[in-house]
Amino acid sequence: MMLDLLGGFGEKGRTSLAVNNGDDRILLDVGIKVGASGAEYYPALNGSVGDIDALFVSHAHEDHVGALSWLLSRGYTGPIFMTTETRDEAPATLAAYAEPEDFRRFPFPHDRVEIFEPGDTLKSGNLTVRTGRSGHVVGGVWFAVDNGKSRVAYSADVVPDSHVFVMDTIPHCDLLVFDASYGADPVSGTARAREISEWVARHPQGCLLPTPLSGRSLELIAALPGPFAIHAGMRFSLEAQIGATAALLPGVSELLRVRLASAVDWTDADPLPPLPLLADDGMGEAGPSSRLLPRADQAGFPVLLTGHLPAGSPGDLLYRAGRADWVRMPTHPTLSGNVDIWEKAGRPEALGHSCATDLLADLKSHIPSLRTQCRTGQRIMVPQGSKQ
Incomplete structure (x- = not known):
């Protein structure tokens, strides 16, 4: 499997990545970057979107779904997988953050949405997509994508030590793409x-x-x-x-x-x-x-x-x-939470999303397998064979 890092790597915002497995290609999240303009406002999805088989949305915050109308305006016609809560909240997010003309021409496509429950296992071509509760918002999920040979787990936004929400354990994987929003912040x-x-x-x-x-x-x-x-x-x-x-x-x-x-x-x-x-x-x-x-x-x-x-x-x-x-109210993992996620996932190779580059460097001393040089626009290979 290959990953295209389309947004949120070495930066905060426009979180998006594509998983490629031969003829299968799926998109995980399609966010915008608040404060940016032009092309940098949207995922770095160059060229045609015709090869995207399915879109999976983790939750309805703008940095994960705010570019949906933009994606539709570029010709995406495939299914859109999300939970009921994400479907109900996403139209208001698009109304606030989509380009007005895109939103007018491509409003939220209720008829294209395929609903799943957190904990469901989904299929797209030869890819199996496992889901679990994120602890971040009601209806929010993480995704673990498996092609039978390797598995990549994408946390989206998670809160392992929330006092309100439940987070399910992310499974063992060969590559963990985790929520590094707070870097190595140790404050609980x-x-x-x-x-x-x-x-x-x-x-x-x-x-x-x-x-x-x-x-x-x-x-x-x-x-x-x-x-x-x-x-x-x-x-x-x-x-x-x-x-x-x-x-x-x-x-x-x-x-x-x-x-x-x-x-x-x-x-x-x-x-x-x-x-x-x-x-x-x-x-x-x-x-x-x-x-x-x-x-x-x-x-x-x-x-x-x-x-x-x-x-x-x-x-x-x-x-x-x-x-x-x-005063930060943690709605992403602090240091102890991310180390625990990484350890429970089998200490795999790791990428941090939604994080500035200097904060990634701080995290590497606690998560040695963290690849700190990966940036939006790059393509990387998922290692094979270590998942359980």
Whole structure:
């Protein structure tokens, strides 16, 4: 098997890779790169897309599905595999991040989607695609692709030590493509959640917490120390996520349901509340937070950013100007989590995606088989024969 690294290697964003096995070729994710423009906004998929047999989407965040309309505009006509939750969330992601003309001409293709459940094993030609829960969002998955001789496991975005979501163990493989978003950051999710809780407690007059609609929002709700508000447009999605009990750790669904039931619904017409206010998205690029960040800044309303901030994004500009704080809420693996994933996968050769090059170098001292020189645009061979 060969892998084409189409995005997310030596960079954060436009996550995408193709698995090639003779006449079989499948695409895993098709994301965009926030903050980029032109060709760099999209996966490095040069030439025709006619040889792609199937697309498998891990989850509905923009850096994994945001280029779907672009892919369709280039002539992709094959099946699109995703979970129910990813299908339900992806249209809003495309509306926010696709090129408007692409989205107008190629809206989300509901009739082309083939639904699977996390844990299902799928087929495309001579390739077998195993799936498992990612721990990152409801309906999010990792993929392990096998041709009978070798296996490559692509984690997509995972959270092995989430306090909310379940992550299934990635199987033994010959090549592990893992989520290196945080490099060798050793600080646990528990410690970060405590830091966020303490920050919120120091701002009893209210504060704004921009957050992705899926995934991190539930992690924040679990971490908040007291009453809070949500943008009213988030409630339906949050209720659906909390109701997906198979994706959540035991007992978490009921805890989150009680917390959400007591949350105050806030709308754009309301004054800023004397409560922590959750509003999507996490970068201020789209959704309610794109309107709320400048409003909070003008009013001197405290802002806490808790995730990735692409250079030049509204959240990044506010933080760099010293008018917002930042504490990472881990929604990707920290160091101990990635070492554990690698060890359970049989200590295979490894690539890190969604990570800057200097952070990859830091990781290699902990994961010796990590290939730090691989970059978007390259083709590599999957080793054979060591999987169990």
